[in-house]
Amino acid sequence: MKSTPLSLLCATLLLVLPAFAQFQFFDQMFNQGGQQQQQPQNAGSDSAWYKQQYEAVHCDKYLCPSTLSCVHFPHHCPCAFPEIEDKVELDDGSMVCVSKGGYKAGEAARKIQLARKGLL
Missing domain, CATH: 1.20.5 (Single alpha-helices involved in coiled-coils or other helix-helix interfaces)
Structure with a gap:
């Protein structure tokens, strides 16, 4: 054949x-059918992406600027990277996140308090 x-x-x-x-x-x-969410690339000097995210969040309390979490008070804000940062609440009702950097537990908070008092 x-x-x-x-x-x-x-x-x-x-x-x-x-x-x-x-x-x-x-x-x-x-x-997702070719529709991928675009992430900013090397956007350190461009705040447009952050502003867009900030404006899209609905929060009727306090909006944490570093994590965009909605909390009751500024000192309730979480650290963006809790695995490598310690949260230290300050006397004025605010907070800071500092690198753990191999310090003993509580050592970063102690050093911040000493620095605020001008002793470090």
């Missing part, structure tokens, strides 16, 4: 099209 170019083309398409459809399915599933 002699195969014609048309029958070869049809056989090839029957094998290739299902595989192509399968790859399109996985591409859409993992890439």
Whole structure:
């Protein structure tokens, strides 16, 4: 039996099209159909992205500027990187996050208090 170019083309398409459809399915599933959220790249000097995020948050209490968390009081704000930062509440009702930097527990808070008193 002699195969014609048309029958070869049809056989090839029957094998290739299902595989192509399968790859399109996985591409859409993992890439959300090509719609990826854009993250700022090297945006240190551009505050537009941060302003957009800040304005999109709804908070009827205090909005923490570093984490955009909504809390009752400024000293309730969490640190952005609690694994590597210690939160230190200051006497004036504010707080700061400082690098743990290998200090003993509570050492960063003690040094901040000493510095505020002018002893360090």
